[in-house]
Amino acid sequence: MTLKTFKGGLHPPDSKHYSAEKAIEICPLPEELIIPLAQHIGAPAEACVEVGVLVKKGTLIAKAKGFVSVPIHASTSGEVVAIEPRLHPMGKALPAIVIKPDGEDSWDESLKGADPASLDADELKKRILAAGMVGMGGATFPAHVKLSPPPEKKIDTLILNGVECEPYLTADHRMMIEATERILDGIKILLTVLGIERAVIGIEANKPDAIEIMTKAAGPCNIEVQALEVKYPQGAEKQLIDAITGRQVPSGTLPMEVGVVVHNVGTCAAISDAIRLGHPLVERVVSITGPAIKQPKNLLVRVGTSLQFLVDQCGGLNGEAAKIIMGGPMMGQTQLSLEPPAIRGTSGLLIFREQDLPRLTAGPCIRCGRCIGACPIDLQPTTIAAYARLDLFDETADYHALDCIECGCCTYICPATLPLVQSIRYAKAAIMAKKRTL
Template identity: 50%
Template sequence: MFRSFLGGIHPHDGKELAKDKPIQVMPAPKELVVPMSQHIGAPCTPCVKAGDLVKRGQLIGTSPAFMHADIHAPVSGKVIRIEERPHSGRISCPAVVIENDGEDSWADGLPLERDWRAMTNEEILNAIQSAGIVGMGGATFPAHIKLKPSKPVDILILNGAECEPYLTADYRLMLESPAQVVEGIQILARVLGVKRSVIGIEDNKPEAIDALKKACAGIGIEVATLKTKYPQGAEKMLIKVLADREVPMGGLPMDVGAVVQNIGTVAAIADAVVRGVPLTERIMTVSGDAIAEPKNLRVRIGTKYSAAIAFCGGFKEEPDKLLAGGPMMGMAQFTDEVPVMKGSSGILALTRRLTEHGPEMNCIRCGRCVKACPMGLVPSMLSILSQRQDFAACRDSYGLMNCVECGCCTYICPAKRNIVQYIRNAKGFVRAEMARAKAKEAPAKKEGAKA
């Protein structure tokens, strides 16, 4: 049975470029740049200094804040510098620069062999936390926090949709290591105490569906076939499709008793719990029509994009855009000096042929964006109101803050309007206003308390 949700689009998926390329291990480069912010939450502070020798898996960055994920050395070697470096999500960020000694020697006691079934839930959660695991689909939410929901949950949803065009990393992982994925799911299901675990995979990946069905046979994990439609892998869409529940406006999946994890995250969790190894590498797709040999790579965190691209034969054509992530929600990069991070699902280099579109024109109210919006918004009105700087109307009358920025509206717009950009702009203003209002309120309250 194919399941679906309202709205969505069908872009050319470009997956044929890398879909049949087995995951290749990319040797760790000579220099690795490990940013101290690779997750949602407080950035880490380095706990090593220039000149220190580090081992692979050794803690190099942490934070006293609740919302953070620890960061570990991806190779053994010497810390040569701690300085601001380009960052794929925030222009630049302090990073620990490590010179690889080529030994790849692990930190003391790693990796280990243990049976997770003999571990307590707390031990498992500690293992996940100390491995620094975050949501690897790109959202980079610290996994150990998501796994301690403050509300009862009864369903675990595994995101194998990989609905972003061009990306094939999750697909290859499901195909090549189904046992590891399943083990991770079993661990999570036990920790969360859920009744139901479902893996959702789009129907354009029949081989992955078969592989996981085989691996899940007889152990009570469902494999659900999803209709191929972007953004099938969006958290809220997945929950709607697989559990028929709607996350309320402004709510979280746990509000409807669900936890969603990405396939890559699940595999990393299995590694962290069973082998005790921190997150120091990930699987990512290097693709796009400008890449000479598109590949799926097992690559160390901290590898520069330039090195990964060189490993894939470099550019065969001049790229117009270099993207961190997929073409629908990924971020355009201004330099290939940015390093791979925990949330880097792909590096795409696209030529002008794919990225160019005509000039922006007026909205002709064709309604294609309204039809495509999975959140039930009216993107055209949001974009027009944002252009008029009527941000209050965006927020109050048109549900601005519900936008998930999936990009369907902008993709489908015949007037080539940068709708998502206008919406982001409006959101920025609304958030800034909320922050100002809060700041105003806070001192007033304090004074009131004194009086």
């Protein structure tokens, strides 16, 4: 199979050997589940239960607040013991519903599934929203929003993201091997919702077992599998669309602009469960990995389980944690401690010791241009970052700072180890803040 790809990017070591061969295990129940109300792009959900209420697994505990928002459900059966700010992976205390499990882990019996063939596109979409479905690749964009393009945007292709280009992460890889049929079922449901026939699953060539299994299973369903060159950020939406269709999503627009909708493979499996079983999104696979983890694993984790509990299930640490990252090392979020919970967008937990980290000293820009060559968006990271350091935000906007997808390629490749993506992120926040006041 010819490998497709996009322009730019780079080849960091994939470091997936820690957990790639580890079959998914079910994570035990922790003593408490901390379920934040903000777990998705858009307005946080609004609590609809009170302290003292008994809930079942899948019971609605917070309602969506607006179109770009999703509801949240209890991840196990038990008692709501607090609704209060708790440390969120974002690094600050945010409102959360705390559940003390009763140990039964029993599903809410009012949740009913259905044969997808018996439901029309609107009803399927309604159920996807009611299940709190979001993009599980890490972006957590509400799935129903992506499935609601305006009538003038003609969609003809559904792309399934099985790329998992971030080093270390293996959750999607394991899902493609172990949950193949659920993923394909979810894809068929999405094709019905979108009213189209073409679906392409994109998988990086460093997962030959997943490519083989998915190709064998998808062929009879008329779903294509496309192997992709191993290159970061192959799994970023616009780069994936470019690689598979050759279409470029214009600056400031969404994939629907070029007739494409992209969903993660894990999201597809969850959508199948939501429709067939009536189960909302209350658990997901998380790779707990990195050199500091004694026994790296892929765990099926209930939303709200603390990071410390996940580490404990993997035999603890091989030394002192010097860096904790939720997600991948390129785009993940650094954590100050293991106190926050895993949420719907948590694809991985990486832990490094001091000796695992490179020793970097930032120097002046030597004008080598490597950051420009690596940028998948064709930006000039060195120029934008230089303006950002001087707080010249109009100039950063002129150089299209808002198009930056924060992939981190520029920072990774920079021989002067300049924190380019951090400066660009700072500029983007300033530009957006200014836009809001206009």
